Amino acid sequence: EDQVTQSPEALRLQEGESSSLNCSYTVSGLRGLFWYRQDPGKGPEFLFTLYSAGEEKEKERLKATLTKKESFLHITAPKPEDSATYLCAVDSTGTASKLTFGTGTRLQVTL
């Protein structure tokens, strides 16, 4: 059974204070690892897909990396508008296109 564990559960940063969110996963065969951002009262918004170990993707202040066991979402010099819950999910060969999600990291960035 695929498993996704995210840490920390919650993170409070000051504006400009860089940090990383962790997503550890166990799958039968990884087809893709996804990062989503979710704002209160909204559905998750797609950020990145990573397909293989060593791959990196960037978007503005966010950078996602992937190893064979985990993924990191690095946030550089965050701003208050980066405050949201960040979700990690995996698509594996064992689950026929159903994503398995972690419980997310709630990020709060203060001035």
Added chain:
Amino acid sequence: GAGVSQSPSNKVTEKGKDVELRCDPISGHTALYWYRQSLGQGLEFLIYFQGNSAPDKSGLPSDRFSAERTGGSVSTLTIQRTQQEDSAVYLCASSLTTGAHGYTFGSGTRLTVV
């Protein structure tokens, strides 16, 4: 449409009543998914439709839950004889194809069973 549309956005129902939740996916997206998000829980897969293939119902928690997708487009999730544990946000997503591609989610229907 421009995005995935779900209705209603909020639904309060009495225990034992039936409810229907609607999802209108992005035009041309062949894959459609329903997930449930409970407080403090990760998104839980419910059901998946791909084109004209038989749906994957493996995530439905009980036979009180059912879903259909008409004409390869709009989908309805029906919960019969609602229970308090059914209270959650029900999210619909669609994608162009299956496999390792990002979904586009709707904003969800918040269901409260009282």
